[in-house]
Amino acid sequence: MQATAFTYSPDSRSGSVLLDDGTAVPFDAAAFDAGGLRLLRVGQRVRIETEGDGPRRRITLVTLQTF
Numbered sequence: 001m002q003a004t005a006f007t008y009s010p011d012s013r014s015g016s017v018l019l020d021d022g023t024a025v026p027f028d029a030a031a032f033d034a035g036g037l038r039l040l041r042v043g044q045r046v047r048i049e050t051e052g053d054g055p056r057r058r059i060t061l062v063t064l065q066t067f
Helices: 029-034
Strands: 002-009 014-019 024-027 045-051 058-064
Touching: 014 029, 024 045, 024 058, 029 058
Parallel strands: none
Antiparallel strands: 002 014, 002 045, 014 024, 045 058
């Protein structure tokens, strides 16, 4: 699934993304580390993997979207 980086804290390696429908979904350091990224800029397009649905949805991986 694709999203846009919305917030990011390099200190905690956590933040949130905006899904294409405008829903903000937070991610933790484990999801950031799983993608192998070193940093993330707000506004970058990212690819995410999630598990769960609705309010229990959580991001398990954040990586850069490549074409």
